[in-house]
Amino acid sequence: MPRNRPPREKMDKPLDSDQKPIKQxxxxxxxxxxxxxxxxxxxxxxxxxxxxxxxxxxxxxxxxxxxxxxxxxxxxxxxxxxxxxxxxxxxxxxxxxxxxxxxxxxxxxxxxxxxxxxxxxxxxxxxxxxxxxxxxxxxxxxxxxxxxxxxEIESTAREQKQERKPFSIYHYFYATAVVGLVSLVSYLLTDILDPTNIIMFYLLAVVTAAVLWGLWPAIFTAGLSVLTYDVLFVPPRFSITVADSLSIITFVVLFIVGIIISILITRARDSATAAHLGEQHLSTLYELSEDLTAAATVEDIAKALLENIEKHFEWKVSVLFVKAGKLHIIASSKEISLNEKQWAEATLCLKTGIDIGLKTSPFDNSGLQFLPINTVTENFGVLVIKPLKPDEMLTIEQDRVLHSFASLAALATSRVSR
The missing domain is CATH 3.40.50.620 (HUPs)
Incomplete structure (x- = not known):
């Protein structure tokens, strides 16, 4: 049955002019x-x-x-x-x-x-x-x-993402010793324990290796546990030969569970480390905020910035604030002195309100990082950072902390300037 065609005037009706286009x-x-x-x-x-x-x-x-x-x-x-x-x-x-x-x-x-x-x-x-x-x-x-x-247009060679820990053969010796100890205890308790209960002792060995020595020693422990369990507790004993096909399933499950436990413990350790780093970040900001709350002058704010940055980071610092329309050094580490080009970078940072320096400067690399101390409406000064190594770049975490420092200092400066 043919569908009714809507009137042409309804089809040609333009969109409501009051409808605003969606902001992308x-x-x-x-x-x-x-x-x-x-x-x-x-x-x-x-x-x-x-x-x-x-x-x-x-x-x-x-x-x-x-x-x-x-x-x-x-x-x-x-x-x-x-x-x-x-x-x-x-x-x-x-x-x-x-x-x-x-x-x-x-x-x-x-x-x-x-x-x-x-x-x-x-x-x-x-x-x-x-x-x-x-x-x-x-x-x-x-x-x-x-x-x-x-x-991706073509597969690029993957760079090593993670820092390789120094290889320690001792971790594998320790893992072997743990498996040996578990095997000895389990063998002495053979008359009391069922073979299925003995597996739990080997899983405990895998967990111990994962917690103390990391992922790969734990995987090694899982493999060694499977082999030892087969030799000592699966008929025929003292032989790698497996008479019961069901025991093969036990071996596979033991090995897989051991690997999963190792990975989960490694992830839990990474999460704990990341949480600790976040806690350090918050603690650092809290200490600075306390010092800035007690600051009564611009000089106090500059001193608080200098002391907190030198305390938590291995950098040299100079704090510049605007006085009488010009930038002046209010507090500074002894190792920092600005030349004419670096003063120009600091002035540009103040005017533009963006970071300058460390390979992002329109000038030749001066080895310094300049961060504006400003709010949305006012520019108060510039924070100058000098890393210990000439070619060192600030990590994303360090850059985030420094910007938080500069923002807190700007709010404190706005308060004392009223």
Missing amino acids: HLLVCISSNTTLSNRLIRKGHDMANTLQADWDVIHIQRPAYHRYTNKIKDQMNKMMNLAQSYGAKTEEIFGSSIAEEIMNYTKKHNITTIIIGRPKKSWIHDVLFAPFSVTEGVLRYSDAIDVHVVG
């Missing part, structure tokens, strides 16, 4: 894959210019981020600086589930479009793990939000 807000999600992250930032920049939209760039720090190499952290810092130079708002977010944190940020900031990367993996990886990837997680929960997936 883009979100670019980057990772430690610097090649792909570079493409994502440039893609976001081009789309933001085309749509005349605001755009954010975020990086989700997982609990194991504290074990990443300094090279990876420096590269992430450069990616964030690149995004800021293009006009993006950048933010580091801590979380264990990347897709979940992305969607939480999206809802909180009214994001309309997500730009995310998909690294090039082997076909085996795609078959086994693609359904559990970050990209699939974002697509699954994006609902009405547009998602642009940017693929």
Whole structure:
């Protein structure tokens, strides 16, 4: 039966002129894959210019981020600086589930479009793990939000992400000793314990190795436990031969459970370390806020900044404030003296209200980092940081703490200047 065609005047009716177009807000999600992250930032920049939209760039720090190499952290810092130079708002977010944190940020900031990367993996990886990837997680929960997936042109060589701990053969000797002790106790209690109960003792050995010596010694302990359990407690004894096929299932389950326990304990340790670092951050800010609350003059504020930065970081500091329309050094470490070019950088930082220095300066690299001490309406001064190493760049965590220091100092200066 043919459908009734609506009248032409209704079809041609324009949209309600009172309806306002939706303001576009883009979100670019980057990772430690610097090649792909570079493409994502440039893609976001081009789309933001085309749509005349605001755009954010975020990086989700997982609990194991504290074990990443300094090279990876420096590269992430450069990616964030690149995004800021293009006009993006950048933010580091801590979380264990990347897709979940992305969607939480999206809802909180009214994001309309997500730009995310998909690294090039082997076909085996795609078959086994693609359904559990970050990209699939974002697509699954994006609902009405547009998602642009940017693929990697070619698979790049993966750099070592995490700092390698010095290899210690002693950890494996200790693990062997623990398995030997468990085997001895279990063998002496053979008449009392069932073989299934003995497995629990070996799992305890795996947990001990994971807590004391890390993931790989724990996996070694799991494998050695399976072998020892087979030799001592599975008929025929004192032989690797397995007469009962069901025992093979026991071996496989024991080994898999041992590995899972090792991974879970390693993740729990990473989460605890990350929480401790966050607590240190809050403690540092609390100490400074107490000193600034007691400050009655600009000189007191400068002194509080100097003492707190030198106390918590191995940097030299100089605090500059505006007096009579010019910048003056109010408090400074002995090792810092500004030359004419560095004064020009400080003045530029004050006027523009953006960070300058350490490879982001329009001048030649002076080896100093300049951070503005300002509020939305007023510029009060400049915080000058001198790292110990000439080529050292501030990590994202350090940069975040310094900006928090500068913001607290600006609020305190606004209070004492009234």
